[in-house]
Amino acid sequence: MCGIVGYTGFKSAAPILTDGLRKLEYRGYDSYGIVIPERTGFFIHKACGRISGYIPSPEVSSGTCGIGHTRWATHGDPSDENAHPHTDCTNSIAIVHNGIIENYSELKRGLEKRGHVFRSETDSEIIAHMLEEAYNGSLFSAMKQVIPYLTGSFAILAVHAGDGEIVAARFKSPLALGIGDGELFAGSDITPMIGFTNRFIFLDDGDIAVITPETYVIYADGIKVSRDIQQLDLSPDQVRKGGFPHFMLKEIYEGPDVFADAIRSLTSETLPEPIKDAGSFTVVGCGSSYHAGLIFKYLMEEAVAVPVRVEIGSEFKYARTPLSEVIIGISQSGETADTLAALEKGRCHNHSTVAITNVLNSSITRMAENTCFMHAGPEISVAATKSFIAQTGILMQIINIRSNERYDEVLGRISHLMQIVSLEPLTEAVNLCKDSLHIFFVGRGVMYPVMMEGALKMKEISYIHAEAYAAGELKHGPFALLGPETPVIAVCLPGRTYHVMISNIKEMKARKTPVIAIGEENDTELSDIVDIMIPVPGAHLWQHVLQVTVLLQLFAYHTAAALGRDIDKPRNLAKSVTVE
């Protein structure tokens, strides 16, 4: 799950590549590199760390063709040597690669036997050496010969010294071309090209493209093919922080609008056919998407009494689970490898598949029979916030439509209630938690997955160990960990679980645990027993789900900000997990 970018045209390539890589940093940021072909050999700059600080100096090659890479380490440490681009032994072919070559060790042994010298520990370097062996004057024919030997997933860009041509190949990793005027772009997604062009081509699996400043030719199985050009009007403004200190905060504040757009995007007419009368669902997702699926389960089963299974993508793929009628795959990026594999499995067994995603033309949209788009706009922060809100919105609208739209009024008010709750001051709660080693998040019913999402946000960006428990489960073990040093965040809102939650909180207080409660505004019984009370307005459970979500997103954000963490790009993580 790395990001790759390529440019060939009439402008100096280096600044375009480095700018492009900065926009792809969400895909990984362990190390980066760019390569620009010169008359003989290459100009190569690669380094460990992030590209953010690197500005190409004027003495950098002024070449007008080049490729670049930002890495999320899979094979080999993040180091200067392992950073892409990789070159062959003769230093005349350079490549960048996103994905994993599963049979690389076998291929590497063969290459070493034939005298190739490897300079990195990566799987990717073999591609450069294989191209070297196959090269006979045409980089395209070399690529065509090499591809059949590779198994796994890849998006590759390759250049040859002295040329202004890029050869691109795609299999199970995303790759898009941007068609400009006298210039062409290639990238893992279209964000590096926004502002330069609005015409894009999304390559299919198995495609190889040859790109020159004036033209591009796409081959599938060695035969020339044409692919649709898509016109997408995106403005660079959507990927600006615009005064916010972090993208995450901007995206949290976009939540209310995103929710309103999400529920409006789905009506009884546009609801995918298989969902309309399915008698059971399986929802597959990873991370936040999995939590959205769990919320769906609680609310759907309560409202319509249709059973819902929720599975973690990576578990589902290798388990022999009995399948339900409809499989819903949720992925913000639409590239999550595990979720894709789950949908593929469903399709192989002749089940209806529905994707919920934020990215038009992403792999998941090609995999699934039907797609619901979240319309959340580009999400840059690695921690999912507004996309989780949008997923929840879409899923709630599905339930609403399945229950004859009796929740219309409730849904209509949510976006306003989210705005109100985002004004709640959280300083006290942040001060109580920011120096703890562990924080527990507890809730009952649908609030349990909401708390799981809250705990995930907390550990992702603040690096504090946060764990969510169903409140009733605490006494079955985790109670042993409670004490004055471990704060607990508890949701205790009016409803069937209210009284048992109150007694749970009293039990915790008896162990001197500091408790932060999220409760109804005028609930004095609750505010008397807890240390800090965060009030929420709203009257309906569905409204509370979103309000608590926003509160916990802000809580994680402010805690991480107080600790001075790198909020938009937390260590070791990447936005879309395109490897298993």
Add this chain to the structure above:
Amino acid sequence: MQAVILAGGEGKRLRPLTHNRPKVLIPLANKPIIGHVIQSLIQAGIRDIIIVVGYRQEQVIKYISSLPLDIQVVFQDRPLGTAHALSFARELIKGNFLVLPGDNYIDEDSVRAIMNTQPDAMLTKEHSDPSNFGVVTIHNGMITHIVEKPASADRLSVSCGIYHFRRDVIHSITKKTLTEEITALIDQKREIKAIEATNWQDAIYPWGLITLNTTLLSGIQPRKGGTISSSVIIEGPVIIGSGSRIGPFTHITGPVIIGDNTDIGSHCSIGPGVSIGMRTTIDPYTSIQTSLIMNDCHIGSRSHLSSAVIGDGCTLHSAVIVSPLSGSLIIDEGPKITSFGAIIGDSVFCGPDVTIQNSIIGTSATIEGERTNVRSRIIPDKGLVI
């Protein structure tokens, strides 16, 4: 030319409308006041804009970041005053600059007039009730004296709070407010020119928003999106946002602006002088005149609203009547004769058959009971009227 917009204040006197948003974000003709200020600056050719934020800063930044402009944002840590706010922009000032409040309306011509005058200069305006402003004494076109919010004053020139300063002023700020700073500059024998503004308006009290909204509506360019039933009658300048629906036999008399994704039922009468925000629903047989309705509201059928400001997320049941009435309200610890319909904060719930006149309803208040009359009253936040 650089311009600094001060957007850190709350606007306490506009409560309850400023409970959840700063004054600069109150929408007039469906655009926050600060949006009108930015628009005038852009039209006058100023692109280098710096905004000082403070109260509810995330919301201000959210609005700014939605604009297709590169605007720099600086943070005021505590609300101490206008000069204190300006001092946070110190590092960014590269030459002579303008200072403007983000919560007053100013037109393009006045911006041009002051930017084309040699600094130091300030905009002034004759005002019939100057007691709420900084009153200036002008001699030979120069400011000789300035008094902030005098207890009583005759019809006089007031400061618009808009200045054109030489660069060095930013480095010599010692006072909390710009009025004090101006006094200090005059004491140092610096000359400050007075430039008369062509159109500058401020809403000191919430009912002032109704007039200000009507004024700004008069300049709108008609544009129609959404789905409009063929039997709808539209007269005068009207904007209808995309995704909105207007039901049959509804009569709209401009100037009226209706935001995106708003539903208006059949047989309604809307306008003139009405702005309605986004995602609001108006049920059939309702009539609305000279009012400002914000986002996410639900107004029931057979209601009559006139001279009302309604905040975000309010629910008014059927047959609610809001109409103007003259009466006395205790504002700023003194009685004031006022005449308007209603100022309703965010998230207010109002039951059926309620009549509201000349009253201010706090945020999240509830008004229940049939035939309840609320006349010349101030209902606190979360208040309950039965």
